[in-house]
Amino acid sequence: VPRRTIRLVLWTDEEAGGVGSYAYYLAHKSQAKDISIAFESDEGVFTPYGIQFTGSENATAVMREIGQLLKSVNSTAVYPGGGGTDVGWWAKEGVPTGSLANHNERYFWFHHSDGDTMSVMDPIAMNQCSAVWAVYAYVLADMEGLLPR
DSSP states (O other), X not given: OOSSOOOOOOOOOGGGTOHHHHHHHHHHGXXXXXXXXXXEOOXXXXXXXXXXXXXXXXXXXXXXXXXXXXXXXXOOEEEEOOOOTTTHHHHHTTOOEEEEEEOOTTHHHHTTSTTOSGGGSOHHHHHHHHHHHHHHHXXXXXXXXOOOO
C-alpha cells in the first residue's frame, strides 16, 4: 500500500471548456499544496513511449528515474509539455502535471466518430498504457515526500 492516496477522477465536458475539471478544481484547490502531481490521459491508449511532464528540473529528474522502470514496455521517455485542459488549473497552482505520450497518429481515425468503440482498441497497447500509469502513480504515491516543486 503506498504512503499516500491515489485519487482517480473522471470528468466530462473537456471539449466544451473543461467545466467538469474546473468544478473539481474549485472544490479542491485548497489542497493543491498536498498534491504531488496531476495527470491527464486524453490522447487515446495507443502504444506508449513515455510521458510528457511539466515541472521543475528536480521533479523531471525524479520522473526520468521512475521511467526507467518501464524499459520492458519501451516507455522510458520523459518529454516536456505534460498536462492539458483538465489539469491546467492545477499547473497554475504550481502542481506538476503530466500526460501519456503514445503513438497516437491514428487518434482522429476513431475519436468522436462512430468507430470510437472498445472493439478497435489494441489490448496489448491498453495494457502497456495501464502499466505506465500504474508505475508512475504507485511510485509517486509511495515516495517519502511530494514531487519537488
